[in-house]
Amino acid sequence: MIVELRQVGREFRRGTTVRALNEVDLDLAAGDYLAITGPSGAGKSTMLNILGLLDRPTSGEYLFDGVATSGLDDRRRSALRGASIGFVFQSFHLLPGRTVLQNVMLAFVYGRVPRAERIDRATEALDRVGLTHRTDFHPGTLSGGERQRVAIARAVCTGPRLLLADEPTGNLDQANAESVMQLFDELNADGLTLVVITHDIAIAERARRRVGISDGRLTEFAR
Numbered sequence: 001m002i003v004e005l006r007q008v009g010r011e012f013r014r015g016t017t018v019r020a021l022n023e024v025d026l027d028l029a030a031g032d033y034l035a036i037t038g039p040s041g042a043g044k045s046t047m048l049n050i051l052g053l054l055d056r057p058t059s060g061e062y063l064f065d066g067v068a069t070s071g072l073d074d075r076r077r078s079a080l081r082g083a084s085i086g087f088v089f090q091s092f093h094l095l096p097g098r099t100v101l102q103n104v105m106l107a108f109v110y111g112r113v114p115r116a117e118r119i120d121r122a123t124e125a126l127d128r129v130g131l132t133h134r135t136d137f138h139p140g141t142l143s144g145g146e147r148q149r150v151a152i153a154r155a156v157c158t159g160p161r162l163l164l165a166d167e168p169t170g171n172l173d174q175a176n177a178e179s180v181m182q183l184f185d186e187l188n189a190d191g192l193t194l195v196v197i198t199h200d201i202a203i204a205e206r207a208r209r210r211v212g213i214s215d216g217r218l219t220e221f222a223r
């Protein structure tokens with residue numbers, strides 16, 4: 001198992017208490033492809049932050065790749081995140097003043113990849129997403145779909161065990177969204193474990209498993 005959530009809860013206390021996640025159980029095996037859907041405020045971002053080791057549950061346990069993460073201090077959690085989890089966001093998060101290749105190489109800033117290997121691995125990731133012809137371009141000159149594919153190259157070039165995507169097609173037109181979803185299908189076929197948060201049912205249908213969140217509770221839909 002890559003992900004095991006055991007009765008995970010996350011409460012926020014700001015005057016009143018909000019239970020953003022409530023006794024959530026979830027298992028993700030290596031190679032799974034999961035979509036998470038739900039209305040605004042249901043707990044999707046909270047779930048992604050917990051899965052990505054950006055936030056901690058207030059109850060329950062999260063095992064990542066068999067490791068109980070509640071026992072890890074912040075430094076170890078960051079190291080695990082950097083080595084094992086890739087992120088893709090709706091708004092791409094590319095640096096406009098850097099080239100495509102340089103943006104992908106930002107993934108290695110906190111990692112342990114030897115300097116000499118970095119260009120090769122970034123170039124290989126750009127080849128994987130079909131953008132070798134854009135290596136020296138700046139993000140501002142690319143289409144939305146190309147920008148998202150750069151962000152995906154940056155997320156996968158470190159060889160993560162899990163890729164987390166938050167509304168990855170939210171800023172894309174249908175054709176560009178399709179190219180990104182096609183790429184996700186290919187990455188998953190190559191064995192990458194994927195979790196995609198989306199409002200879009202057509203996008204969620206691409207995943208092999210689909211869960212809905214409502215008021216912090218998770219329900220898996222039969223396929």
Ligand SMILES: Nc1ncnc2c1ncn2[C@@H]1O[C@H](COP(=O)(O)OP(=O)(O)OP(=O)(O)O)[C@@H](O)[C@H]1O
Pocket residue numbers: 012013014018019020038039040041042043044045046047
């Ligand atoms: N840092 C925080 N402090 C207080 N409450 C929070 C915090 N983060 C989230 N919440 C609350 O937890 C609940 C779940 O929020 P979350 O952002 O996970 O929902 P979401 O499904 O991602 O919504 P959206 O689709 O609008 O992004 C909401 O009631 C929200 O107000």
